[in-house]
Amino acid sequence: MKRIFQGxxxxxxxxxxxxxxxxxxxxxxxxxxxxxxxxxxVPCGTTGESPTLSHDEHRRVIELTIEAVNRRIAVVAGTGSNSTAEAIDLTRYAKQAGADGALLVLPYYNKPTQAGLVAHCRAVADAAELPLILYNIPGRTGINMLPETLAALADHLYIVGMKEATGNLEQMTQDIVLCGDRLSFLSGDDTLTLPLLAVGGRGVISVVANIVPRDVADLTRAFLSGDWKRAREIHLKLFPLCQAMFYETNPIPVKTAMAILGMVSGELRLPLCPMSEPNLNRLKAAMRAYGLLS
Known part of the structure; x- marks a missing residue:
């Protein structure tokens, strides 16, 4: 039976x-x-600045997260790469370290064909034997996995979900029409969590939950338990703050917000750089409106 990730x-x-x-x-x-x-x-994804982590750092962040969690909740480690061999290596490491699953961003820059995407995902799933959530984000990778392509992978025992960050609700719906309950569909955009849940999604891989985790958890739990009115109320409250997380390239705004709240240093790695003053002021205004700042 496939592992289900949700919430x-x-x-x-x-x-x-x-x-x-x-x-x-x-x-x-x-x-x-x-x-x-x-x-x-979900450590070592885009929000975790994985492109700037050395291989040793990448493995250490996965290992440390798993160690700190200590089986209290699930850990899905980011292990994707545009090199299939590297993705296999990282995913095998995540399994060895004790991860519950892996997030596999589709190959970026190489621009494989749809047949190449199928071959890549199957190769990683076959080699690592760890539950995989595929990650479709054309705005960063330059390629889009089509619903028919995803459907060709949906029966694989170790391909269990899809993080959808196309921004295209029509495509997400077509994914669900073709794949049904064989995969768990997760929003890759906080602003689209509720709409995706409404057509059959199971949750979100969230950026804004770095600063308001209780609210995002309450939204998904309300919807999945049938309290759609409550889920909508939380969604509408969250919406402007979710938008603020993308005033500049993720994770610049969320790390900046966390620094303002005293949670992290806010330090970024080049080529990411500090927020511009106008956007910083907009971010602070959104945080005040939400009640995070006095």
Whole structure:
């Protein structure tokens, strides 16, 4: 039977201090999320600045997150790469370290064909034998996995879900029409969590939950338990803050917000750089409106 991942899954930031991974703060973030109802932690994704982590750092962040969680909630480690061999290596490591699953971003820059996407995903799933959530984000990868292509993978025992960040609700709906309950569909855009849930999604891999994990958890739980009115209320309250998380390239705004709240240093790695002053002011205004700042 396939592993089902659902609810509030947080795309965890990687805290840095003095150019290095800030391990004590990472441990604190794990406790923060467990205490605030997060269902699954997802380290080493885009929000975790995985493109700038060395291989040793990438493995250490996965290992440390799993160690700190200590089986209290699930951990789905980001292990994708545009090299199939590298993705296999990272995914096997995640399994060995004790991850419950892996998030596999589709190959970026190479621009494989749809047949190449199928071959890549099957190769990783076959080699690693760890539940995989595929991650479709054309705005970053330059390629889009079509619904028919995803359907060709839906029966694989170790391909269990899809993080959809196309921004295209029509495509997401077609994914669900073709794949049904063979896959767990998760929003890759906080602003589209409720619409995706409404057509059959199971949750979100969230950026904004880095700062308001309880609210995102409450939204998904309300919807999945049938309290759609409550889910809509939370969604509408969250919506402007979700938009603020993308005033500049993710994770610049969310890390900046976390620094304002005293959660992390806010340190980013080049080529990401600090927020511009106008957008910083807009971010602070959104945080005030939400009640995060006095």
């Amino acid at each position: 509030s899954m947080v795309a965890l930031v990687t805290p840095f201090k003095g150019g290095r991974v800030d391990e004590p703060t990472l441990r604190e973030l794990v406790e923060f999320h467990i205490n605030n109802g997060t269902d699954v932690l």
